C-alpha cells in the first residue's frame with residue numbers, strides 16, 4: 001500500500017510542479033509518520049524516502065535508534081520547551097517556532113550540543129483559535145528577535161492551513177504565506193534566509209506547490225488514516 005501511495009503522491013507532486021512551471025527538485029516531500037510503527041517507516045525508506053516528519057518528541061526519540069541514520073527528521077508539531085533536549089541532536093529542522101521563549105530555549109539546547117538549528121516560523125495565517133502560530137502581522141518582529149540568537153537560523157515559514165474538503169479554499173492562505181515570505185526576504189535581515197515554505201498536507205499539497213511550497217508534509221496520503229487510542 002505504501003509503495004502505491006508514494007507513487008501516487010509523487011505523480012501528483014510532479015503534475016503540480018508542471019502546472020506551475022516549477023522544478024520537481026525544488027519541492028521536498030516530508031513523509032509524516034506520526035503514530036505509525038517503525039516497519040511502515042521502513043517500507044517508505046525502502047521506496048527512497050529519507051525525510052520524515054513527527055509531531056511528538058517522544059516518538060522521535062523512540063523511532064530514531066530503530067531506523068537508518070541517513071534519515072532526516074523534521075519536528076513539525078507543537079514543541080514544549082522541556083522536551084527540546086530529547087530531539088535537539090536528532091532533527092534537521094524545527095518547523096513550529098512561534099514564540100521568542102521557545103526560540104530562546106532551542107538556542108540554549110543547541111548551544112549545549114554545539115549545533116546551529118535551522119527553524120521555521122509557524123504562522124497562523126487563517127487566524128484559527130485552535131492553532132498555534134504567530135499572526136502574519138507579528139511574524140517579522142518575531143523573526144527579527146529570533147535572528148539575534150546565535151545557535152538558531154531562520155530558514156523560512158510554515159503554516160497549517162484549515163481542514164477543508166476543498167483544497168482550493170486554502171489557496172488564499174498559501175498565497176498570503178508566500179507573500180509574507182517574499183516581503184520579509186526583502187528586508188535582508190542578518191542571519192535570516194527565507195528559502196523554505198513548509199505548507200501543504202494530504203488534502204491540499206498540490207495547491208500549496210502551485211503557490212510556492214518548498215516542503216510538503218504528507219501523512220495520510222502515504223501511510224493511510226491514523227487511529228488514535230484514547
Ligand SMILES: *Cc1c(COP(=O)(O)O)cnc(C)c1O
Nearest residue numbers: 032055076201202217218219220
Ligand atoms: C499530521 C500533520 C501533517 C500531515 O497531515 P496529513 O493530513 O495526514 O497529511 C502535516 N503537518 C503537521 C504539522 C501535522 O501535524
